Amino acid sequence: MQTKTAAKKVTRRQHSNASKAEVVAACRQPGATIASSARQHDINPSLVRCWLQEWLRWSGLTLSGW
Structure with a gap:
Protein backbone atom coordinates (compact mmCIF):
# COMPACT_ATOMS: atom_id res chain seq x y z
CA MET A 1 0.00 0.00 0.00
CA GLN A 2 1.38 3.38 -0.99
CA THR A 3 0.76 6.54 0.95
CA LYS A 4 0.45 9.91 -0.70
CA THR A 5 2.35 12.83 0.69
CA ALA A 6 1.12 16.37 0.38
CA ALA A 7 2.98 18.38 -2.22
CA LYS A 8 4.98 21.22 -0.77
CA LYS A 9 3.78 24.56 -2.10
CA VAL A 10 6.58 26.54 -3.69
CA THR A 11 6.43 30.28 -3.13
CA ARG A 12 8.47 32.99 -4.73
CA ARG A 13 10.94 34.83 -2.58
CA GLN A 14 10.61 38.57 -2.19
CA HIS A 15 13.88 40.51 -2.35
CA SER A 16 14.14 43.96 -0.83
CA ASN A 17 15.75 46.82 -2.71
CA ALA A 18 18.58 46.72 -0.18
CA SER A 19 19.34 43.06 -0.88
CA LYS A 20 19.18 43.68 -4.64
CA ALA A 21 21.63 46.57 -4.25
CA GLU A 22 23.95 44.35 -2.22
CA VAL A 23 24.02 41.70 -4.95
CA VAL A 24 24.52 44.29 -7.71
CA ALA A 25 27.38 45.87 -5.73
CA ALA A 26 28.97 42.43 -5.35
CA CYS A 27 28.80 41.94 -9.12
CA ARG A 28 30.48 45.28 -9.74
CA GLN A 29 33.60 44.36 -7.74
CA PRO A 30 36.77 43.81 -9.80
CA GLY A 31 37.07 40.17 -10.83
CA ALA A 32 33.54 39.27 -9.72
CA THR A 33 31.20 37.42 -12.03
CA ILE A 34 27.43 37.31 -12.10
CA ALA A 35 27.51 33.57 -11.54
CA SER A 36 29.76 33.75 -8.48
Missing part, protein backbone atom coordinates in the same frame (compact mmCIF):
# COMPACT_ATOMS: atom_id res chain seq x y z
CA SER A 37 27.76 36.58 -6.93
CA ALA A 38 24.51 34.72 -7.56
CA ARG A 39 25.93 31.56 -6.02
CA GLN A 40 27.07 33.46 -2.92
CA HIS A 41 23.57 34.83 -2.39
CA ASP A 42 21.73 31.64 -3.42
CA ILE A 43 19.98 33.39 -6.33
CA ASN A 44 19.57 32.36 -9.96
CA PRO A 45 22.11 34.14 -12.20
CA SER A 46 19.40 35.17 -14.67
CA LEU A 47 17.63 37.06 -11.88
CA VAL A 48 20.86 38.84 -10.99
CA ARG A 49 21.35 39.73 -14.66
CA CYS A 50 17.86 41.30 -14.68
CA TRP A 51 18.72 43.34 -11.59
CA LEU A 52 21.96 44.51 -13.22
CA GLN A 53 20.12 45.59 -16.36
CA GLU A 54 17.56 47.42 -14.23
CA TRP A 55 20.36 49.15 -12.33
CA LEU A 56 22.08 50.15 -15.58
CA ARG A 57 18.85 51.65 -16.96
CA TRP A 58 18.23 53.51 -13.71
CA SER A 59 21.79 54.83 -13.45
CA GLY A 60 22.03 55.84 -17.11
CA LEU A 61 25.28 53.91 -17.57
CA THR A 62 26.10 51.50 -20.38
CA LEU A 63 28.02 48.27 -20.17
CA SER A 64 30.99 49.85 -21.96
CA GLY A 65 31.02 52.74 -19.46
CA TRP A 66 30.71 50.42 -16.51
Whole structure:
Protein backbone atom coordinates (compact mmCIF):
# COMPACT_ATOMS: atom_id res chain seq x y z
CA MET A 1 0.00 0.00 0.00
CA GLN A 2 1.38 3.38 -0.99
CA THR A 3 0.76 6.54 0.95
CA LYS A 4 0.45 9.91 -0.70
CA THR A 5 2.35 12.83 0.69
CA ALA A 6 1.12 16.37 0.38
CA ALA A 7 2.98 18.38 -2.22
CA LYS A 8 4.98 21.22 -0.77
CA LYS A 9 3.78 24.56 -2.10
CA VAL A 10 6.58 26.54 -3.69
CA THR A 11 6.43 30.28 -3.13
CA ARG A 12 8.47 32.99 -4.73
CA ARG A 13 10.94 34.83 -2.58
CA GLN A 14 10.61 38.57 -2.19
CA HIS A 15 13.88 40.51 -2.35
CA SER A 16 14.14 43.96 -0.83
CA ASN A 17 15.75 46.82 -2.71
CA ALA A 18 18.58 46.72 -0.18
CA SER A 19 19.34 43.06 -0.88
CA LYS A 20 19.18 43.68 -4.64
CA ALA A 21 21.63 46.57 -4.25
CA GLU A 22 23.95 44.35 -2.22
CA VAL A 23 24.02 41.70 -4.95
CA VAL A 24 24.52 44.29 -7.71
CA ALA A 25 27.38 45.87 -5.73
CA ALA A 26 28.97 42.43 -5.35
CA CYS A 27 28.80 41.94 -9.12
CA ARG A 28 30.48 45.28 -9.74
CA GLN A 29 33.60 44.36 -7.74
CA PRO A 30 36.77 43.81 -9.80
CA GLY A 31 37.07 40.17 -10.83
CA ALA A 32 33.54 39.27 -9.72
CA THR A 33 31.20 37.42 -12.03
CA ILE A 34 27.43 37.31 -12.10
CA ALA A 35 27.51 33.57 -11.54
CA SER A 36 29.76 33.75 -8.48
CA SER A 37 27.76 36.58 -6.93
CA ALA A 38 24.51 34.72 -7.56
CA ARG A 39 25.93 31.56 -6.02
CA GLN A 40 27.07 33.46 -2.92
CA HIS A 41 23.57 34.83 -2.39
CA ASP A 42 21.73 31.64 -3.42
CA ILE A 43 19.98 33.39 -6.33
CA ASN A 44 19.57 32.36 -9.96
CA PRO A 45 22.11 34.14 -12.20
CA SER A 46 19.40 35.17 -14.67
CA LEU A 47 17.63 37.06 -11.88
CA VAL A 48 20.86 38.84 -10.99
CA ARG A 49 21.35 39.73 -14.66
CA CYS A 50 17.86 41.30 -14.68
CA TRP A 51 18.72 43.34 -11.59
CA LEU A 52 21.96 44.51 -13.22
CA GLN A 53 20.12 45.59 -16.36
CA GLU A 54 17.56 47.42 -14.23
CA TRP A 55 20.36 49.15 -12.33
CA LEU A 56 22.08 50.15 -15.58
CA ARG A 57 18.85 51.65 -16.96
CA TRP A 58 18.23 53.51 -13.71
CA SER A 59 21.79 54.83 -13.45
CA GLY A 60 22.03 55.84 -17.11
CA LEU A 61 25.28 53.91 -17.57
CA THR A 62 26.10 51.50 -20.38
CA LEU A 63 28.02 48.27 -20.17
CA SER A 64 30.99 49.85 -21.96
CA GLY A 65 31.02 52.74 -19.46
CA TRP A 66 30.71 50.42 -16.51
